Amino acid sequence: MRVVITGAASGIGRATAEILSGATNNDLSNRLLLVDRDADRLAETAEALGSNAHAFVADLSDPNCGERIAKAALDNLGGIDGVASNAGIILSGPLTTLDIDGYDKIFAINTRANWLLAKAVYPHLKESRGAFVATASISAHQPTPGLGAYSASKAALLMLVRQLAIEWGPDGIRVNSVSPGPTLTPMTAQGYSDPERLAQREASIPLRKLGSAEDIANAIVFLLSPQAGHISGIDILVDGALNNNLMNATGTGTGQGTKK
Secondary structure: OOOEOOOOOHHHHHHHHHHHOOOOOOOOOOOOEEEOOOOOHHHHHHHOOOEEEEEEEEOOOOOHHHHHHHHHHHHHOOOOOOOEEEEOOOEEOOOOOHHHHHHHHHHHHHHHHHHHHHHHHHHHHHOOOOEEEOOOHHHHHOOOOHHHHHEEHHHHHHHHHHHHHHHHHHHOOOEEEEOOOOOOOOHHHHOOOOOHHHHHHHOOOOOOOOHHHHHHHHHHHHHHHHHHHHOOEEEEOOOOHHHHHHHOOOOOOOOOOOOO
16 A cells, blocks of 8 residues: 555554554555654654655645645655544643634644645545545543643544545545544653553553554554445544543443543
8 A cells, every 4th residue: 555644753653654564564565655744753763664664744734735745645655545644733721721823723733634635635545446544532522621622623523534434435435533542652651651640541441551552553554454445434432442431421321430
């Protein structure tokens, strides 16, 4: 496959690239365009993954990001079979103190960039009858204290995915999303550095552990693969069953979960 991966310099994006590059499964048949705004970490990732991985520096808040990424994919890969649209940001704080610039930025990267990238790669995915997978969040399903704009941006992304799935289905393009629960990545590591806080968080997850970047990446790779050839318009929660606990705690389920 010829796959574009955004947010590829670290975390879930890098784990996805490692799997697809063959670094973890010895499958060297895939060619990748790795996209990130962190030029140094991106170059290190591409070098580590070998000659089939090409680095392209782009800021997903740029309105021209989609067209630039699509052109780079054609130049380096010759076409596009799949997209893992993984780049995203988190801005913490209550909605009452969030300013317009912060609100616009989080939607520009978490929602708008997915739409712009999808528009740009559409003709190429139509030609290959390919797949587009976006990374959403458990916060798209459940409101998260202190992350109001983030939750809203990811909820909008889920509807964008469903809309694209019905519009692009007749063209043979599959569009899906993956929603991580609490996951240990470089972006979240500081938040889980306190052992007591980590223990509290893990206690709220039925599987009693945080997810790993590889857990999320495996779901993304599955949705990109031919094994998911009749799956479109869905979101896979990769959260250790946490969403069920949250539903129970808010009174929409029947168990005794505790929302934390």
